[in-house]
């Protein structure tokens with residue numbers, strides 16, 4: 422069993438607010454409990470839900486640490502009781518319910534995956550949150566299949582870059598919306614077949630024109646607001662829509678007749694509060710279906726920028742500028 426210190430540096434949220442409320446603090450190194458492993462963190466991914474948590478809008482689920490951070494990469498340094506399939510010294514990445522912005526974090530063994538062949542620790546830290554989220558929503562929940570037309574909004578977000586690549590890898594025709602010409606170019610490079618800059622064109626009329634009014638079979642939406650009805654307009658008959666966020670706010674008045682006439686299914690989910698068994702099942706599917714695609718170079722995390730852990734505030738400011746393309750990652754300086 423490896424030696425590890427009693428105290429560590431972690432990023433605390435002093436009080437709800439702007440990026441500057443994120444500051445390094447001394448915290449005890451957590452202990453791995455039943456079915457858990459302790460990871461010495463090499464890198465931690467930054468996700469939009471961390472921004473919501475920092476602002477006080479997304480409290481950690483019961484039992485999760487108050488330190489932000491939903492995904493890490495690093496080295497396993499200790500095992501709790503009853504852990505199978507993970508060993509001390511393994512290079513891993515993991516989905517965690519919180520606590521990722523730290524030098525050490527505890528993860529449930531079922532949410533731990535090996536660092537895919539050929540990826541750096543920084544790249545591996547950028548995988549879990551978006552790959553678990555896209556897999557469970559797009560493939561398990563609304564069942565995207567080869568040959569279907571798929572629309573993801575926010576195509577250059579962490580979620581969007583993952584969704585474009587996975588949908589393409591599994592044989593879908595991919596449509597995406599983005600907010601600038603630079604983002605449109607990035608989405609095309611990732612393999613999107615049809616990219617709409619929503620500041621220049623209306624995605625509804627564009628997609629209906631491209632598809633000869635047939636629409637798209639599956640939509641992954643993080644925007645909400647007036648996109649709810651616009652998604653229904655652009656969905657194919659029997660289309661499936663999955664809501665994972667409402668960045669533009671909730672929709673108060675929607676015309677349900679559109680949903681009825683087209684026999685649409687509109688669903689949604691949040692990953693963080695789901696139980697360990699649910700997350701372990703997603704991890705197993707990712708390991709089988711997606712990790713080989715990453716090792717083969719067919720699918721790669723899109724890296725925007727890297728910041729030292731202590732400068733988490735700058736990483737959040739970058740994310741809130743919405744200038745980023747792909748993933749922002751914090752690094753601890755720990756050896757890979």
Ligand SMILES: NC(=O)c1ccc[n+]([C@@H]2O[C@H](COP(=O)([O-])OP(=O)(O)OC[C@H]3O[C@@H](n4cnc5c(N)ncnc54)[C@H](OP(=O)(O)O)[C@@H]3O)[C@@H](O)[C@H]2O)c1
Pocket residue numbers: 467468469470550551554575576577578579580581598599600601604643644664665666667668669690691692693740743745747
């Ligand atoms: N339900 C779940 O389980 C789950 C899990 C993970 C993430 N999420 C959600 O998925 C979304 C994407 O997460 P992420 O980490 O990939 O985020 P991200 O990289 O920060 O991307 C968000 C993107 O959304 C677009 N956008 C559209 N309207 C926006 C608005 N009003 N405010 C800010 N951005 C807007 C922006 O691109 P343009 O400039 O092109 O508009 C922005 O780059 C977030 O809302 C997050 O909370 C949900």
